[in-house]
Amino acid sequence: MRKKISIVIPTYNEEANVVPLSKAVTEVMERDLSEYDYEILFIDNHSKDNTQALLRGLCANNKKIKAIFNAKNFGQARSPVYGMKQAYGDCVVRLTADFQDPVDMIPKFVREWEKGTKIVIGIKSASKERRTMYWIRSCYYRMINKITDIDHINQFTGFGLYDKKFVDVVRDLHDPLPYLRGIIAELGFDYTAIEYTQPKRRAGKSKNNFYSLYDYAMIGITSYSKVVMRLATFAGFIIGGLSMVAAIVYLIMKLMFWNRFSAGIAPLLIGVFFLGALQLFFIGFLGEYVLSINTRVLDRPLVVEEERLNFDEEETEKEEDVQ
Template structure:
């Protein structure tokens, strides 16, 4: 009997973990009766009753597992690490707030049985804030045009991943993994399935402008070269313009030294313009350096505080760390 792993990252989801686990179990008991399953929750240091709820679920069902992180390791490391800890023939990654529809699970499995190694859920519409959806759409189109790797628009990580791809993730040893980019770059035999993203069932999202910026910069600095290329090109152009202006000013000063005004306004304006361009690109180059620094430190993705119901496969504890 094939085993399907459902991996769910959590952070302050006390109102959602119990109904979500019930909905998933119901899918396996009614539509996927020929498959075994495990549900793995990986909690990123919640401060509400999420962990108490998860411990109760694990006591009631041995197929429900939980990993408690020692602290919050971010929105990318924790899910990636959780995927590496699954033991199924395939792994389905979904969020805990019901924005990823549970009824998509049988559709993913059906495409997987047809031979696809990765099945991605693609948001074609969303009930989230329309402004946010528009901004996300602009970002996806922008990064897709600039990236050397063809990026997947409106893909959040919700989807099914064959065990062979999970093994690839385990072997990457990437300390700053960006799953969406990795799927686009390394994923083979991929099938995209459209769906409508629902509203959050309960609780408050942990996403904010800073976390969205962090995600955008990780994607930008991991899969594009255009930032550094623009810095080089603009630097070359500005240097050339500055040299020409300096030479012209010097020649005019020599020829018409008694008539040529000695005002400093043009010089100051040029300094401010060139200085602002330099500051912008220094910040952009800094983002690339920050990304390189994170990878060079090669720190573990997460540090576990506790894991529950892993008695049969503790060997995975040190993998993908």
């Protein structure tokens, strides 16, 4: 019996890409990996364009192509991980739908997997996206590596191959805010990294905006870092000590030069605004931690499915066992 490779592709408003991407993946699998069976699993995050209709057509014409339609948009962190949990191949390859994850990397991943590596990931050595965005991502990776207890993988977006043993680990997790980069670094097997140059998006516009990227970044920080909240404690001690020193100096100067010394109201205003800003900053971060805790305590499902196509009864039973 041939081993099966599952290719999981999250989508959201990708009507210009799903058909050519499925064709490209099929060609690579049948040309370079013909010794393997395969399936292509699209998980659609409630697209508003023609994406779902195109996926229905693909599934009707090719039983190796499967689709899950979410009941609403559950975000870029939850839907892809849920898609991985529904894939039961001997390994799972995760791709983005915009061609920024090169399809021709799949055979390279598989050849490394054949050597016994459980996780093979793609690392961006360069990118043809906007330089500003690439620089911001680089700064985030450097920052999160310094403030967390685990070694996060720089310039890693989730593009890679995962052995079924690791997928089983992910499947057993009941985390409504999964952060795959952190899961690999904390719970994953040793991995092999293969560098690649990230191309530009083939068609359409990126669905990522400042809010969605900020939201995903906060998941990483609140899930794996204690530093920010401890900085608040240290800052309180330091500023309190400095305030005490300033008060003593002010008192001495006033006693020594009663009529000539006048500090004015400016230091008071500066101090009030500075402390107010500092408090709001840390209260905001505290709120992020509370929101993260609240979401995890509620333990809601990763996604709610509206429909699935080309899944047989056995796979449906497995999916129900996971939930």
